[in-house]
Amino acid sequence: MKDVLEDAATWNGTQYKTILTNDSTSGVMSIVDSVSPAGSGPPRHVHHAEDEVFVVLTGTLEWWMEGETGTCGAGEALFVPRGREHTFRVSDDAPCRHLVILTPGGFEQFFMEMAEKGCRIPEDMAAIVESGERHNLSFTGTPL
Known part of the structure; x- marks a missing residue:
């Protein structure tokens, strides 16, 4: 399995390619194929409207969820x-490829918006937080 996604949007070094859209499922779900670089991961956050599933294809994620930790x-x-x-962090010295399954769908638009605007963490956090709020996301703390 290759770790470069053709026609993917890139934000903060992570590649995002939506492979099942919110529109194609009548809003039920979306699936995003992602490749995150070694050591990367988002700030702590909460999705207020979506359940999220990570399916790891290559590499390893170290995760933190409300005080519990583990690897995947x-x-x-x-x-x-x-x-x-x-939150999570790629804990290998190599990229991690994983599917992000969101139910209901729609949050994948946050990734596309951030890539299109070229927002950077932490330099552009005001714009990132504003977009997050529009996509039912709150940032709550620092990355791992």
């Missing part, structure tokens, strides 16, 4: 219920 490697999945504070 290739062939494993992590379920994050809506409303739960969480």
Whole structure:
């Protein structure tokens, strides 16, 4: 499995390619294929409207969810219920490829907007927070 996604949007070094859109499922879900660089991960955050599932295809994610920690490697999945504070970090020295499954769909537009605007963390946090709020997302703390 290659770790470069053709026709992907890139934000903060992570590649995002929506492979199942919100529109194609009548809003039920969306799936984003992602490749995150070694050591990368988002600030702690909460999705207020979506459940999120990470399916790791290559590499390893170290995760934190409301004080619990663990790892998720290739062939494993992590379920994050809506409303739960969480974050992750790629813990290998290589990129991690993972699917992000969102139910209901729609949040994938946040990734596309951030890539299109070229927003940077932490330099552009005001714009990132504003977009997050429009996509039912609150940032709550620092990355791992």
